[in-house]
Amino acid sequence: MTLWFVFALMTAGAAFAVLWPLGRSSKRRISGGSETTVYRDQLAEVGRDAAAGLIGEPEAAAARVEIGRRLLEAADAESHQPRESKLWLRRAVAVIALVGIPLLALVVYLPLGSPQLPDFPLAARIQTADASQSLGTLVAQVESHLEKNPADGRGWTVLAPVLAKLGRFDAAARAYRNVITYEGETAQRRSDLGTAIAGAANGIVTAEAKKEFERALALNPREAKARFFLGMAAQQDGRTAEAVTIWKALLADAPADAEWRATVQEALAQVGDGAPRPTDEAVAAASDMKEADRSAMIHRMVDRLAARLKQDGNDVEGWLRLARAYMVLNQPEKSRAVRDDARRALGQNEAGLRQLNEGFKALGIDG
Numbered sequence: 001m002t003l004w005f006v007f008a009l010m011t012a013g014a015a016f017a018v019l020w021p022l023g024r025s026s027k028r029r030i031s032g033g034s035e036t037t038v039y040r041d042q043l044a045e046v047g048r049d050a051a052a053g054l055i056g057e058p059e060a061a062a063a064r065v066e067i068g069r070r071l072l073e074a075a076d077a078e079s080h081q082p083r084e085s086k087l088w089l090r091r092a093v094a095v096i097a098l099v100g101i102p103l104l105a106l107v108v109y110l111p112l113g114s115p116q117l118p119d120f121p122l123a124a125r126i127q128t129a130d131a132s133q134s135l136g137t138l139v140a141q142v143e144s145h146l147e148k149n150p151a152d153g154r155g156w157t158v159l160a161p162v163l164a165k166l167g168r169f170d171a172a173a174r175a176y177r178n179v180i181t182y183e184g185e186t187a188q189r190r191s192d193l194g195t196a197i198a199g200a201a202n203g204i205v206t207a208e209a210k211k212e213f214e215r216a217l218a219l220n221p222r223e224a225k226a227r228f229f230l231g232m233a234a235q236q237d238g239r240t241a242e243a244v245t246i247w248k249a250l251l252a253d254a255p256a257d258a259e260w261r262a263t264v265q266e267a268l269a270q271v272g273d274g275a276p277r278p279t280d281e282a283v284a285a286a287s288d289m290k291e292a293d294r295s296a297m298i299h300r301m302v303d304r305l306a307a308r309l310k311q312d313g314n315d316v317e318g319w320l321r322l323a324r325a326y327m328v329l330n331q332p333e334k335s336r337a338v339r340d341d342a343r344r345a346l347g348q349n350e351a352g353l354r355q356l357n358e359g360f361k362a363l364g365i366d367g
Contacts (some may be wrong), residue, residue: 008102011101011102011105012102035070035074035077036071036074036075039067039068039070039071039074040071042067043064043067043068043071046060046063046064046067047060135162135166136166139159139162139163139166142155142158142159142162143159146159150178151182152182153178153179153181153182153183154183156175156176156178156179156182156183157179157183159175160172160175160176160178160179160192160196161192163175163196164192164195164196164199167199167349167350167351169196169197169199169200169351170196170200172196172199173193173196173197173200176189176192176193176196177193180193185215185219186219186220187216187217187219187220187223187226188216188220188223188225190212190213190215190216190219190226191212191213191216191223191225191226191229192225193212194209194210194211194212194213194216194226194229195209195225195229197209197212198229198232199351202351202354202355202358203316203351203352203355204236205229205230205232205233205236209229209233210229210230210233213225213226213227213229213230213233214226214230217230222253224250224253224254224258224260225260227246227249227250228246228247228250228260228263228264228267230246231243231244231246231247231250231267232267234246235267235271240271243267243271244268244271247264247267247268248268250264251264251265251268266312266315270315270317270318299329301325302322302325302326302329305318305321305322305325306322306338309322309341309342309345313341313342313344313345313346314345314346314349314352316342316346316352316355316356316359319338319341319342319345319356319359320356320359320360320363322338323335323338323339323342323359323360323363323365324363326338327363327364327365332365335363335365336365339360339365342356343356
């Protein structure tokens, strides 16, 4: 309401400044009479001075000529002066304009404008964007906004997860750092930053990423994402038993309806769900098996892995293990078929495809 009042005062002041002259008289008369009357009086005075001998005849003649010239100019100007409009009419026009213009603007604005429309923050703009705009276009618009307003923490908060979803992990990590700088540190933000760093490293939990997950747990020991990725770090370092312990504890603390339960269970399945390693006796017994029996056992294991990958094709490590197994079994044509199936299954997962291609290249079946 205060803003409306200020705008009204500004409008009234501007209109008053423009229309004030209309309310003033524009008389061009000199006090005591018109200009022609003054010049006639001057001519008479020159005559009296000459008769009294106060000025010589030549000076009187010159004065009469100059005063006569001015008298003619004044008479000509008065004859062409337009008839002055009535003062009350001009003042009425000024009042009507002063009051009517703001009222007219108000009448037009209220039905056509949106005086009660709330602010439209960056997050809402992305969520309600025109369907004709691509996500890339919207991201570019937000990035352009943030270049001009780098301290907009809410803008970075909106942009960071979108960049991660698009696979632009380096840019997402930068965005999450800005979120922490301008919006403050939380366990979830530290976890998101660590995830982006790991994504930029093709899924490897680097020392930098691990440090972010440890910071997240220092802020909140129950932060699920940080615990999961620390389990991944342990697995990647060869500490499988530690990874299993971390993931089992995570499942024990997880709500029954947690969306990420399946992800943790899948990770446990890939490392054997913590099943004990074969004893020396079991290994010796397997080595005593007939070649045909041992080959059949290996093929059953490979077939189970292939069947699982048909159900869930997003497991990059699983595809690489399957291709490696066929190479060990001296079946390179099946390894190449696995390569093609894996690429189709991962589809638009750019980060996964990069990791997959690097693995195939290391196995010597890239192409």
